[in-house]
Amino acid sequence: xxxxxxxxxxxxxxxxxxxxxxxxxxxxxxxxxxxxxxxxxxxxxxxxxxxxxxxxxxxxxxxxxxxxxxxxxxxxxxxxxxxxxxxxxxxxxxxxxxxxxxxxxxxxxxxxxxxxxxxxxxxxxxxxxxxxxxxxxxxxxxxxxxxxxxxxxxxxxxxxxxxxxxxxxxxxxxxxxxxxxxxxxxxxxxxxxxxxxxxxxxxxxxxxxxxxxxxxxxxxxxxxxxxxxxxxxxxxxxxxxxxxxxxxxxxxxxxxxxxxxxxxxxxxxxxxxxxxxxxxxxxxxxxxxxxxxxxxxxxxxxxxxxxxxxxxxxxxxxxxxxxxxxxxxxxxxxxxxxxxxxxxx
Amino acid sequence: xxxxxxxxxxxxxxxxxxxxxxxxxxxxxxxxxxxxxxxxxxxxxxxxxxxxxxxxxxxxxxxxxxxxxxxxxxxxxxxxxxxxxxxxxxxxxxxxxxxxxxxxxxxxxxxxxxxxxxxxxxxxxxxxxxxxxxxxxxxxxxxxxxxxxxxxxxxxxxxxxxxxxxxxxxxxxxxxxxxxxxxxxxxxxxxxxxxxxxxxxxxxxxxxxxxxxxxxxxxxxxxxxxxxxxxxxxxxxxxxxxxxxxxxxxxxxxxxxxxxxxxxxxxxxxxxxxxxxxxxxxxxxxxxxxxxxxxxxxxxxxxxxxxxxxxxxxxxxxxxxxxxxxxxxxxxxxxxxxxxxxxxxxxxxxxxxxxxxxxxxxxxxxxxxxxxxxxxxxxxxxxxxxxxxxxxxxxxxxxxxxxxxxxxxxxxxxxxxxxxxxxxxxxxxxxxxxxxxxxxxxxxxxxxxxxxxxxxxxxxxxxxxxxxxxxxxxxxxxxxxxxxxxxxxxxxxxxx
Numbered sequence: 001x002x003x004x005x006x007x008x009x010x011x012x013x014x015x016x017x018x019x020x021x022x023x024x025x026x027x028x029x030x031x032x033x034x035x036x037x038x039x040x041x042x043x044x045x046x047x048x049x050x051x052x053x054x055x056x057x058x059x060x061x062x063x064x065x066x067x068x069x070x071x072x073x074x075x076x077x078x079x080x081x082x083x084x085x086x087x088x089x090x091x092x093x094x095x096x097x098x099x100x101x102x103x104x105x106x107x108x109x110x111x112x113x114x115x116x117x118x119x120x121x122x123x124x125x126x127x128x129x130x131x132x133x134x135x136x137x138x139x140x141x142x143x144x145x146x147x148x149x150x151x152x153x154x155x156x157x158x159x160x161x162x163x164x165x166x167x168x169x170x171x172x173x174x175x176x177x178x179x180x181x182x183x184x185x186x187x188x189x190x191x192x193x194x195x196x197x198x199x200x201x202x203x204x205x206x207x208x209x210x211x212x213x214x215x216x217x218x219x220x221x222x223x224x225x226x227x228x229x230x231x232x233x234x235x236x237x238x239x240x241x242x243x244x245x246x247x248x249x250x251x252x253x254x255x256x257x258x259x260x261x262x263x264x265x266x267x268x269x270x271x272x273x274x275x276x277x278x279x280x281x282x283x284x285x286x287x288x289x290x291x292x293x294x295x296x297x298x299x300x301x302x303x304x305x306x307x308x309x310x311x312x313x314x315x316x317x318x319x320x321x322x323x324x325x326x327x328x329x330x331x332x333x334x335x336x337x338x339x340x341x342x343x344x345x
Numbered sequence: 346x347x348x349x350x351x352x353x354x355x356x357x358x359x360x361x362x363x364x365x366x367x368x369x370x371x372x373x374x375x376x377x378x379x380x381x382x383x384x385x386x387x388x389x390x391x392x393x394x395x396x397x398x399x400x401x402x403x404x405x406x407x408x409x410x411x412x413x414x415x416x417x418x419x420x421x422x423x424x425x426x427x428x429x430x431x432x433x434x435x436x437x438x439x440x441x442x443x444x445x446x447x448x449x450x451x452x453x454x455x456x457x458x459x460x461x462x463x464x465x466x467x468x469x470x471x472x473x474x475x476x477x478x479x480x481x482x483x484x485x486x487x488x489x490x491x492x493x494x495x496x497x498x499x500x501x502x503x504x505x506x507x508x509x510x511x512x513x514x515x516x517x518x519x520x521x522x523x524x525x526x527x528x529x530x531x532x533x534x535x536x537x538x539x540x541x542x543x544x545x546x547x548x549x550x551x552x553x554x555x556x557x558x559x560x561x562x563x564x565x566x567x568x569x570x571x572x573x574x575x576x577x578x579x580x581x582x583x584x585x586x587x588x589x590x591x592x593x594x595x596x597x598x599x600x601x602x603x604x605x606x607x608x609x610x611x612x613x614x615x616x617x618x619x620x621x622x623x624x625x626x627x628x629x630x631x632x633x634x635x636x637x638x639x640x641x642x643x644x645x646x647x648x649x650x651x652x653x654x655x656x657x658x659x660x661x662x663x664x665x666x667x668x669x670x671x672x673x674x675x676x677x678x679x680x681x682x683x684x685x686x687x688x689x690x691x692x693x694x695x696x697x698x699x700x701x702x703x704x705x706x707x708x709x710x711x712x713x714x715x716x717x718x719x720x721x722x723x724x725x726x727x728x729x730x731x732x733x734x735x736x737x738x739x740x741x742x743x744x745x746x747x748x749x750x751x752x753x754x755x756x757x758x759x760x761x762x763x764x765x766x767x768x769x770x771x772x773x774x775x776x777x778x779x780x781x782x783x784x785x786x787x788x789x790x791x792x793x794x795x796x797x798x799x800x801x802x803x804x805x806x807x808x809x810x811x812x813x814x815x816x817x818x819x820x821x822x823x824x825x826x827x828x829x830x831x832x833x834x835x836x837x838x839x840x841x
Contacts, residue, residue: 037525040525072518072521080450083450084448087544087548089502089514089547090449090501091499091500091501092449092450092452092453092499092500095432095450095453095457097432106450109499111514112514112521113518113521113524113525114544
């Protein structure tokens with residue numbers, strides 16, 4: 001059985017790790033706190049968050065953002081407003097010039113233990129800069145509190161590894177929790193497109209919503225506003241010479257349905273998306289698409305390194321922790337950890 | 346007060362023209378290193394007539410910096426490295442007042458500013474420059490924000506500020522250790538609530554320290570403001586020096602009488618463009634007094650570039666820059682106008698001719714009350730030639746009587762009068778036509794490039810009887826216009 005202890009040992013293999021939750025209250029904060037707690041005295045941690053919009057509410061505590069409890073000598077990059085509500089004795093290390101709705105991102109070192117809220121930049125490049133800075137200050141690894149949300153532009157692809165958190169709060173039906181979690185893992189793990197020609201082409205033509213790439217790498221950007229309603233335009237613009245349809249933004253059931261329903265050409269074409277977090281497709285639709293010969297790949301891969309499960313729901317029920325863990329384990333090829341695992345070091 | 350300022354800014358060229366003449370290119374070439382230098386760059390303007398001494402002083406400063414830059418390469422790298430560390434605290438300074446309490450981050454920002462300024466100051470002092478940029482010492486601020494005497498660039502409300510604070514924090518840390526070791530959730534809850542009391546106590550003490558620091562630092566607010574200003578000015582001055590060295594420029598002489606004279610002037614934007622196409626830049630000389638000067642010359646002869654280059658250098662000189670020329674003398678100007686149909690905005694629904702007239706009307710108001718410069722690039726080119734000539738002649742006649750320096754390029758005949766200066770583009774005059782024609786025959790695809798290569802863009806003074814050169818026909822011939830048309834042309838010239 002995989003324990004969190006093992007997870008912790010694996011973490012040092014990565015420079016930066018993002019932790020993303022399937023839903024609120026699936027134990028993302030618990031997972032973060034667990035890792036922080038266990039790393040104490042062994043590793044210097046850097047903490048930050050991938051773009052939080054400030055609306056996320058923690059149901060248990062009723063506060064706006066889940067607070068985490070950090071140890072002394074932890075480096076944290078967070079928005080100024082979060083610092084002002086923190087009870088950590090802190091040393092201001094640097095200002096970053098990166099602004100968020102919650103104020104500028106400031107880098108601090110904790111001189112005591114205490115609670116702090118994390119809010120980070122929502123732009124990938126800034127996120128990268130911050131991870132590099134935190135490493136420069138001597139952090140052994142950087143933990144990013146991430147979000148799978150339509151609202152964020154930053155994605156976990158900028159970190160070396162990603163942990164997905166799931167839990168009982170998703171549904172009262174344990175099978176449904178397993179079903180949803182496995183589906184999300186499959187979506188997040190979408191294979192990376194390895195065609196270097198395509199990658200270079202996209203780098204040069206980054207300003208697009210949807211673009212059509214031919215077999216000889218001719219590229220056409222479709223004049224549409226969002227990918228959500230683009231199926232008609234896509235169908236009208238592909239032909240026998242089309243190699244890829246590259247989509248920036250959300251992939252929905254409706255989009256896939258629109259394509260399958262109006263052409264057979266999609267079977268020879270690869271749909272390329274930004275990364276797995278952009279897939280908001282039901283399992284049923286995804287299965288139909290794959291079985292009928294469709295292919296979806298991502299420009300960037302999300303390196304999932306594990307799944308944590310929280311068998312306890314804040315809504316007042318809990319599952320058998322071992323059963324939930326083993327059901328999920330049985331269906332995916334990743335280590336699964338229980339956040340309520342009380343095994344001590 | 347505000348109104349007066351606005352008028353002055355409007356009088357010196359809009360942004361579109363600044364882009365066209367290569368002014369924005371020069372500004373982008375400046376290597377500014379601080380947000381304060383950026384602010385100076387953003388507000389850069391022409392020195393007004395009554396600021397004659399300030400302009401001369403600024404040019405002297407640039408001269409001193411250039412000499413110093415040559416002698417102290419290492420020190421300037423050091424200064425520029427330090428400058429890159431500066432972050433913008435102007436907004437913080439704006440909201441800071443006697444009753445304002447700085448938070449930890451703001452204290453950190455002031456500390457960084459003070460440390461960087463002090464570092465800059467010590468390198469700068471060693472240069473022993475005789476210029477009017479002086480810094481105020483920030484040692485007292487640094488001392489306030491570094492109570493433990495460590496040379497640390499970070500900041501926290503240090504224990505050294507208060508024994509009470511140290512005690513509370515030690516108690517807090519002890520509790521935190523207990524909390525960490527405790528497994529019993531109930532016990533943890535109790536310990537955490539005990540910790541909360543200490544947190545409140547700590548925050549109270551921290552607040553009073555922040556208040557005290559804010560009051561003490563406020564005593565130095567004028568020094569901080571002074572230094573912000575000095576850093577911005579020094580940053581700009583070094584950038585002016587650097588670009589002067591890069592392009593082999595000259596210090597312009599500022600004249601009392603209305604005169605403009607450039608020997609071998611250049612335009613960095615055009616130099617760069619030509620370099621990318623593996624071509625050399627031909628410097629052009631020009632000398633203008635009050636009244637009207639006319640440039641005539643071949644199509645493709647670079648008349649527009651010459652006017653633009655002149656305006657660029659005039660503007661730079663009046664802003665306290667070294668100019669891109671071998672020699673330069675300029676008078677201070679109340680206004681600088683450049684009017685050219687390819688720069689007019691037609692979005693307002695005006696024809697380009699209409700836009701020209703409106704712009705001229707605007708300029709004439711100033712011409713009547715002050716003295717300045719007005720450049721007219723191919724005025725009335727787009728209207729019918731008969732009327733165009735008459736309009737241009739009338740305009741010249743009008744401009745002659747004012748103290749303004751007017752420079753007009755045209756390919757219309759019959760504009761030049763006895764009391765106007767007349768420059769002609771040397772053009773293809775000295776080129777052997779047959780030789781050129783043979784070259785073009787060999788490589789027809791490249792005909793325009795071959796002509797450009799042979800084109801002599803320099804200006805020469807000619808008398809008023811000298812007609813506008815007929816280079817247009819020459820160029821048409823070289824570019825292989827149908828022989829029959831050319832036959833008609835020759836016949837017509839003979840008959841006229």
